[in-house]
Amino acid sequence: MIPSGTASAEPCNGTYTHCETNHCTAGRFYLNYNPGSDHFSDEYGTPLTQDEQGDIRDEPYRRYGPRGVRAMHSGRWGFYSTACFP
Secondary structure, X not given: OOOOOOOOOOOOOOOOEEEEEOOOOEEOOEEEEEOOOXXXXXXXXXXXXXXXXXXXXXXXXXXXXXXXXXXXEOOEEEEEEOOOOO
């Protein structure tokens, strides 16, 4: 179940995703992540609050580079940090 007020356009446990709990105070979502420079850019949407469910990409496509976690947020594919979704 996604808490009310979440910005996710696709429910957790969607066709290519599953629910995971955000461990950060503010789980920021980024449209771009460059694994070579380990840099997130283009923050998008409302950050998830701590313990809110994130819509995370299924394996084997969950991880990208050293810190990227593929996810869906507000109807867009992008990335969270492994700090929030270990």
